[in-house]
Amino acid sequence: MPDTNSPRPVPAALLATLRSIVGDRGLLTAPSDTAAYAEDWRRLYRGRTDAVIRPASTREAAEVVRACAEAGVAVVPQGGNTSMVGGAVPAEDGSELVLSLARMNRVRDLDPVDLTLTIEAGVTLKAAQDAAAAQGCLLPLSIGSEGTAQIGGILATNAGGNNTVRYGNARDLVLGLEVVLPDGRIWNGLRRLRKDNTGYCLRQLFVGAEGTLGVITAAVLKLFPQPVEVEVALCAVPSPEAALDLFTRFQRHDAASIQAFEYMSGAGMDLVLRHIDNARLPLAQTAAHYALIELATPRPQAGLRATMESLLAQAMEDGIVDDAVLAENTSQRAAIWHLREEHSEAQKRAGASVKNDVSVPVSRVPELIRRAGAACTALMPGIRVVPFGHMGDGNIHFNLAQPEGMDAAAFLARDHDIMDTVGEVVRDLDGSFSAEHGIGKLKPYMMPDWRGGAELELMRAIKHAVDPRNLMNPGKIFP
Numbered sequence: 001m002p003d004t005n006s007p008r009p010v011p012a013a014l015l016a017t018l019r020s021i022v023g024d025r026g027l028l029t030a031p032s033d034t035a036a037y038a039e040d041w042r043r044l045y046r047g048r049t050d051a052v053i054r055p056a057s058t059r060e061a062a063e064v065v066r067a068c069a070e071a072g073v074a075v076v077p078q079g080g081n082t083s084m085v086g087g088a089v090p091a092e093d094g095s096e097l098v099l100s101l102a103r104m105n106r107v108r109d110l111d112p113v114d115l116t117l118t119i120e121a122g123v124t125l126k127a128a129q130d131a132a133a134a135q136g137c138l139l140p141l142s143i144g145s146e147g148t149a150q151i152g153g154i155l156a157t158n159a160g161g162n163n164t165v166r167y168g169n170a171r172d173l174v175l176g177l178e179v180v181l182p183d184g185r186i187w188n189g190l191r192r193l194r195k196d197n198t199g200y201c202l203r204q205l206f207v208g209a210e211g212t213l214g215v216i217t218a219a220v221l222k223l224f225p226q227p228v229e230v231e232v233a234l235c236a237v238p239s240p241e242a243a244l245d246l247f248t249r250f251q252r253h254d255a256a257s258i259q260a261f262e263y264m265s266g267a268g269m270d271l272v273l274r275h276i277d278n279a280r281l282p283l284a285q286t287a288a289h290y291a292l293i294e295l296a297t298p299r300p301q302a303g304l305r306a307t308m309e310s311l312l313a314q315a316m317e318d319g320i321v322d323d324a325v326l327a328e329n330t331s332q333r334a335a336i337w338h339l340r341e342e343h344s345e346a347q348k349r350a351g352a353s354v355k356n357d358v359s360v361p362v363s364r365v366p367e368l369i370r371r372a373g374a375a376c377t378a379l380m381p382g383i384r385v386v387p388f389g390h391m392g393d394g395n396i397h398f399n400l401a402q403p404e405g406m407d408a409a410a411f412l413a414r415d416h417d418i419m420d421t422v423g424e425v426v427r428d429l430d431g432s433f434s435a436e437h438g439i440g441k442l443k444p445y446m447m448p449d450w451r452g453g454a455e456l457e458l459m460r461a462i463k464h465a466v467d468p469r470n471l472m473n474p475g476k477i478f479p
């Protein structure tokens with residue numbers, strides 16, 4: 001076994017070549033500058049790297065990848081470094097270089113007739129949404145880390161988020177891609193066609209590949225008309241079953257207007273109210289379960305307010321909603337979403353947590369919440385069960401916070417036990433062990449069990465065909 005702690009420095013000649021390609025501004029080598037790129041947001045992994053390379057153009061990125069390939073040095077593509085599974089951290093031995101796309105942050109084109117946005121990988125999701133909104137369009141991808149996460153990383157990891165229930169995942173929004181291949185060639189697939197049926201769909205190979213097949217440098221994304229009516233409600237509900245019933249009622253009434261349908265547990269909301277500044281519950285009292293509903297439409301006078309009010313009034317009469325509040329304006333909408341979006345940060349501040357980004361068929365979400373909760377409590381009495389997430393698409397973040405007072409390291413040492421306990425229930429419900437966060441460095445060990453046989457063999461064959469020397473983001477996805 002190689003000693004992962006003994007350093008394997010990158011050849012000085014390669015660093016000189018890279019500097020000649022990207023210039024001084026494009027190469028960070030001081031440990032104080034590179035450290036933040038070598039550690040993940042959750043602080044599960046701390047790697048080491050001799051340099052962070054920051055190309056300013058596709059041509060520079062391609063030359064960088066070619067130079068690294070010729071030197072046999074592996075590259076870790078990195079966007080906003082917001083991975084929940086350590087998908088963008090370099091190895092501990094310092095043998096890999098980080099390729100940051102942050103300086104490739106231009107909007108190349110926005111066409112409001114074609115409803116397409118051609119954009120470079122380093123643009124943050126928030127900046128991309130704003131660019132679309134400035135032209136009366138909607139880029140319907142929304143995740144908690146959108147101010148930091150970048151388009152390249154979002155596509156490489158096939159991010160999901162809050163609007164999947166209506167618009168699908170990141171891969172459903174991609175029409176075209178530009179990719180630097182592991183040998184430094186550029187594949188320009190930046191086509192903005194709604195129909196293009198020409199053999200294997202290569203762009204979908206790179207979406208969700210987590211940077212193991214190449215570096216996404218630009219993309220063409222689908223846009224939609226900007227909604228003119230938006231309604232957001234926060235509901236206290238008596239049970240996960242009631243939340244599901246509520247979702248079904250909205251779906252039957254007008255599925256096309258559901259922009260998001262999120263579930264939160266009382267435990268998660270309590271952590272947000274305790275740890276997050278400006279978090280205030282706009283309901284009379286706390287509850288054991290909550291649902292957040294967002295309806296939106298580009299149709300004028302669609303009457304979404306009336307829809308929301310009448311469905312919620314009926315739901316209260318039927319006992320599936322205990323209390324509800326409707327946002328009156330944009331800032332109230334943002335305040336309600338703040339309670340949901342700060343769940344990850346609140347859990348981080350509350351101590352160690354083990355995350356299970358899982359999905360099951362939507363109809364089985366309540367059973368997942370109950371059974372996995374009971375199983376985790378049986379495994380570790382006092383464990384704090386904090387499920388929340390995208391109920392409308394079946395993706396629940398079945399997160400567990402350490403028991404109060406327990407040593408964080410002792411809790412984290414049990415992470416596989418906890419993940420396997422949740423995994424057993426998920427498997428029984430025909431679900432997936434990774435719904436939207438991907439595999440990264442955290443979950444490769446689960447791949448043989450969940451995706452073994454022909455599926456994993458095919459993935460390995462593709463990896464070998466595209467990156468035979470394993471120089472693109474090694475150590476991710478594959479065990």
Ligand code: 2HG
Pocket residue numbers: 084144161341343344355356357389397399
């Ligand atoms: C979310 O939905 C993110 O907020 C993060 O996917 C979930 O912290 C998590 O587990």
Ligand code: ZN
Pocket residue numbers: 161389390397436
């Ligand atoms: Zn999520």
